[in-house]
Amino acid sequence: MLTVKTISRSFGDRRVLDDVSFDVRPGRMTGFLGANGSGKTTTMRIILGVLAPNGGAVTWNGAPVTQDVRQRFGYMPEERGLYPKMKVAEQVSWLGQLHGLSAATAKANTDRLLEQLELTARAGDKLEALSLGNQQRVQIAAALVHDPDVLILDEPFSGLDPLAVDTVLGVLRERAADGVPVLFSSHQLAVVEKLCDDLVIISGGAIAAAGAREELRAKYGTSRFELVTDTDTGWLRDQPGIRIVDLDGPRALFDLDVPGADQQVLTAALGRGPVRAFTPVVPSLDEIFKEVI
Amino acid sequence: MATSFASATRLVATREIKTFLQSKGFWIGLGVLVAGLFASAILPSVFGGDRESVAVVGPAAERVLSGADLDVREVSDAATAERLVRDEEVDAAVVPDPSGDSATGVRVVALDDAPTDVLAQLSTAPPVSLLDASDVSQGLQQLVIMVFALVFLIFGMSGSAIAQSTVTEKQTRIVEILVATVPVRALLAGKIVGHALLTLGQVVVLAVAAPVALALGGQSELLTVMAPALGWFVPFLCVGFVLLAAMWAVAGSLVSRQEDLGSTMGLVMMLVMGPYFAVMFFSDNPAVLTVLSYVPFSSAIAMPVRLFAGEAAAWEAVLSLGVLAATVVLTVLLASRVYAGSLLQTGGKVALSKAWAASS
Numbered sequence A: 001m002l003t004v005k006t007i008s009r010s011f012g013d014r015r016v017l018d019d020v021s022f023d024v025r026p027g028r029m030t031g032f033l034g035a036n037g038s039g040k041t042t043t044m045r046i047i048l049g050v051l052a053p054n055g056g057a058v059t060w061n062g063a064p065v066t067q068d069v070r071q072r073f074g075y076m077p078e079e080r081g082l083y084p085k086m087k088v089a090e091q092v093s094w095l096g097q098l099h100g101l102s103a104a105t106a107k108a109n110t111d112r113l114l115e116q117l118e119l120t121a122r123a124g125d126k127l128e129a130l131s132l133g134n135q136q137r138v139q140i141a142a143a144l145v146h147d148p149d150v151l152i153l154d155e156p157f158s159g160l161d162p163l164a165v166d167t168v169l170g171v172l173r174e175r176a177a178d179g180v181p182v183l184f185s186s187h188q189l190a191v192v193e194k195l196c197d198d199l200v201i202i203s204g205g206a207i208a209a210a211g212a213r214e215e216l217r218a219k220y221g222t223s224r225f226e227l228v229t230d231t232d233t234g235w236l237r238d239q240p241g242i243r244i245v246d247l248d249g250p251r252a253l254f255d256l257d258v259p260g261a262d263q264q265v266l267t268a269a270l271g272r273g274p275v276r277a278f279t280p281v282v283p284s285l286d287e288i289f290k291e292v293i
Numbered sequence B: 001m002a003t004s005f006a007s008a009t010r011l012v013a014t015r016e017i018k019t020f021l022q023s024k025g026f027w028i029g030l031g032v033l034v035a036g037l038f039a040s041a042i043l044p045s046v047f048g049g050d051r052e053s054v055a056v057v058g059p060a061a062e063r064v065l066s067g068a069d070l071d072v073r074e075v076s077d078a079a080t081a082e083r084l085v086r087d088e089e090v091d092a093a094v095v096p097d098p099s100g101d102s103a104t105g106v107r108v109v110a111l112d113d114a115p116t117d118v119l120a121q122l123s124t125a126p127p128v129s130l131l132d133a134s135d136v137s138q139g140l141q142q143l144v145i146m147v148f149a150l151v152f153l154i155f156g157m158s159g160s161a162i163a164q165s166t167v168t169e170k171q172t173r174i175v176e177i178l179v180a181t182v183p184v185r186a187l188l189a190g191k192i193v194g195h196a197l198l199t200l201g202q203v204v205v206l207a208v209a210a211p212v213a214l215a216l217g218g219q220s221e222l223l224t225v226m227a228p229a230l231g232w233f234v235p236f237l238c239v240g241f242v243l244l245a246a247m248w249a250v251a252g253s254l255v256s257r258q259e260d261l262g263s264t265m266g267l268v269m270m271l272v273m274g275p276y277f278a279v280m281f282f283s284d285n286p287a288v289l290t291v292l293s294y295v296p297f298s299s300a301i302a303m304p305v306r307l308f309a310g311e312a313a314a315w316e317a318v319l320s321l322g323v324l325a326a327t328v329v330l331t332v333l334l335a336s337r338v339y340a341g342s343l344l345q346t347g348g349k350v351a352l353s354k355a356w357a358a359s360s
Helices: A040-047 A088-098 A103-116 A132-144 A162-177 A189-195 A213-220 A234-238 A261-272 A285-292 B005-022 B024-047 B058-065 B078-086 B116-121 B138-158 B160-172 B174-181 B184-216 B221-253 B258-281 B286-292 B299-308 B314-343 B352-358
Strands: A002-011 A014-024 A029-033 A055-060 A073-076 A150-154 A182-186 A198-203 A206-212 A224-229 A242-248 A251-256 A275-281 B053-056 B071-074 B092-096 B106-110 B128-130
Touching (some): A002 A040, A014 A040, A014 A055, A029 A162, A029 A189, A040 A150, A040 A182, A073 A132, A073 B174, A088 A103, A088 B005, A103 A132, A103 A162, A132 A150, A132 A162, A150 A162, A189 A285, A206 A213, A206 A285, A224 A261, A234 A242, A234 A261, A242 A261, A261 A275, B005 B160, B053 B078, B058 B092, B078 B092, B078 B106, B138 B160, B138 B184, B138 B221, B138 B258, B138 B299, B160 B184, B160 B221, B160 B258, B160 B314, B184 B221, B184 B314, B286 B299, B299 B314, B314 B352
Parallel strands (some): A029 A182, A029 A198, A073 A150, A150 A182, B106 B128
Antiparallel strands (some): A002 A014, A224 A251
């Protein structure tokens, strides 16, 4: 398990991280959410040792992260970049060797990854000859080539088309299934919602919420229901224990003030005629996000 | 298995070498250099220099020179002929030899080395008197200085590729991945080693091409006289290159874009050109040359030159090399700190003080 423990960091007088702590658990995809400038990239750079924290520490399985440990991390920085004039396969396999692989293993891993990321046909091209989306896939390959123990990905999906997102997602899921902790940041909430197991939400350099996605939903989401009948639902205004959010003819959206009031609403609705739909509305990440920051 | 410092350095160095061997610019540069070498060796003999001038005294001398392809000036006595030689108005003088040692009854007088071109024109070689004999002739010393200074210049300037490659890594931001993977010092060491080998390779090419070029130009004897001077030049050059390489790397790390490179490269360029011009300019001033032979940067040229001229003892060379090596160690330590501090800072030019503070 990768543990970030009470790290803080200032640039000059500006404090960008304040007492940040969270865990990235093995085999789980952890989404790292935050607005622009909230400290996501700084946190990731500190995990990778590219920046030093002013206080606190990062540990891997309880031990401090040294250069040797870090070499087994896979990192995709927010500011993308590889050597533009180096050939794709050559570049990925060189980075693999830099991470400690033998030349043969690096080559084998590169071939396998390029195949998975549908880049085999471009293996011998210079990076600069590829489209931006394909360059992004190469960047993913560069982060994965050494079969890392931990994956830290800064905005891995930005700049990818929906098909590419699925391809990359498949590759990442496979790693997570193998027990690798995966931390990825994003500001595309819909994407994160679809694929993360755990969530860390950072705001203004401090952790606003952290935990399993479902727990956070239960904790921060309101209990909201949608009711659809054949007739006007205006009678709900007089129903006790609930608060109307939206009312539109036969369709109504309401929050519970009293637990169990939903069942009374259902009984009352059935008493007045057919009920077409009665659904709990799960709060989206968007709503949780707005709630906590 | 973790990458050791050495293997990280090796990987970085290998990549640098490969990249440059694949670039057109590298081969064009080398081609121009080789072409220049051939041109400077062959062209003078094609166009022909001035004819050698000789002052002659007396009928015996005129007889010896009859039929020779020389610019002959008749003078009245041996003293006048000697004065012309000393004033370098003529290359040599042929005067009567009263001692009787000479079969032809004449003697050749020259300034500081036997005038082979003149002698070659004579049917039988008469004895030669030198007016200002020294271990190494002035002309030869000038030549050695020129060759050493030029090689230093080539070496020093080729280090600018390190600045280029550093700024490329900053501009493309791959530097963040590199820094997260291997120690910054391995990155710096790899670049220096890689480019030193590249430059050494170019020098080897020149060294192989030089005898061929000189033979084609009919100047093979130059090589034989230069050879002993090279022994000391090589270590000085190698250590000096590391010194410049570290500074080139810093120059590259301080900016974020290729376009801004000029602003930081100026100082390093001066440190390369300065010694070149200083040694060329003060080559006939032993006092200044002695000082230059201890100052790092210029010592790489000046000390081997002084050794070649027989003006410096071996211990002086060792001392000067020691001073240079100490400067290298210090500079590399300072440079790697600045390099590490500025590598991840982007956006415009990084102030040295800021780079220094960033890595503390």
